[in-house]
Amino acid sequence: xxxxxxxxDSVCDIPDDLLRRYNITVAPIFVNFGGQxxxxxxxxxxxxxxxxxxxxxxxxxxxxxMSPELAxxxxxxxxxxxxxxFIITTPKGLSGIYNAMRLGSAHLPQDRVTLIDxxxxxxxxxxxxxxxxxxxxxxxDVQQTHRAILSAQKHQHVYAAVGSLEFLxxxxxxxxxxxxxxNLFNIKPIV
Numbered sequence: 001x002x003x004x005x006x007x008x009d010s011v012c013d014i015p016d017d018l019l020r021r022y023n024i025t026v027a028p029i030f031v032n033f034g035g036q037x038x039x040x041x042x043x044x045x046x047x048x049x050x051x052x053x054x055x056x057x058x059x060x061x062x063x064x065x066m067s068p069e070l071a072x073x074x075x076x077x078x079x080x081x082x083x084x085x086f087i088i089t090t091p092k093g094l095s096g097i098y099n100a101m102r103l104g105s106a107h108l109p110q111d112r113v114t115l116i117d118x119x120x121x122x123x124x125x126x127x128x129x130x131x132x133x134x135x136x137x138x139x140x141d142v143q144q145t146h147r148a149i150l151s152a153q154k155h156q157h158v159y160a161a162v163g164s165l166e167f168l169x170x171x172x173x174x175x176x177x178x179x180x181x182x183n184l185f186n187i188k189p190i191v
Contacts, residue, residue, distance in 0.1 A: 001140030004086065006133050007078035009097050010040040011090045012126035022133035025078035027071060029090070029097060033061035060170040065096035071104030079108060084142045088116045088129050088149070114146055116153075124158035161190050 007025045008014070019026060028039035031050065034057065038045035054061065066074075079085045087105065092098035098117050105113050118125035128149050135141075135148040162168060165187070169179035182189070 002083045002142055003081065004084045004136035004140065004142060004145055005078050005082040006129055006136070007074060007085060007087045007101070008125070008129045009089055009095075011095075011121055012088075012129055013122045014126040014129060018130060022130070022137060024129060024133060025074060027066060027074040027097070027101075029095065030064045030066065031061055032064055033057055033059060037064070054167075060167070060172075063095065065100045068100045068103035071097075071100040072107070075101065075105050075108070079113070082112075084112050084114070086114045086116065086132055086136075086145065086149070088118050088125065088132070090121065090125065091119050092117050094121070114142070116149060119153055120156065120158055122158065122160075124156055127156060128152045159190050161188050163188065165189070 005023065005025070007027060010026055010028045012026065014024065014026075018024070026041075028041040028044075030037050031040050031045060032038075033053070038050075040063075050061075075085070075087070078087075085105075085108070087101045089095070089098045089101055098115070102115055105115065116128070118128050120128065131152040132145050132149040136145045139145065165174055165179040165182040168174045168189075169176060174182070181187075
């Protein structure tokens with residue numbers, strides 16, 4: 001049976017118990033605000049602390065991907081004692097983490113690494129990782145695992161409702177006028 005391991009980034013929002021069950025390695029995305037950069041690893045920056053601080057920030061936080069060199073350390077950890085590594089990341093159009101993982105895995109035999117752009121965020125991405133990890137655990141078959149991930153990716157749609165347009169305005173995704181009108185009429189968009 002082929003030993004298959006998984007590496008993903010912290011955008012996946014997979015609960016800790018499932019990360020442990022399937023031995024999934026998580027590389028942090030970095031959150032930058034207030035002149036500082038924090039690893040989204042639950043240690044440097046806890047989510048509840050981030051959301052508490054977010055309400056009072058003037059400058060909207062932004063994320064950044066790790067360097068390919070740092071990605072390589074996570075890749076090597078996940079690949080150790082493995083026959084095949086699946087790396088599933090935040091969409092390459094939204095983050096540099098895909099490219100960091102591509103460059104960071106270049107030293108490995110490419111027939112033993114599968115890099116996948118999830119096309120999703122949050123649990124949409126996490127679901128692909130979990131489907132793959134479950135199939136890998138049950139079958140140990142690389143091709144079957146890959147097909148299951150791609151099938152999950154093809155058939156999933158994630159919708160989210162936002163409680164306020166304020167943070168969409170701060171990030172530049174909606175204009176000041178649209179945010180104020182939306183908030184005035186208590187509009188909760190689904191994205």
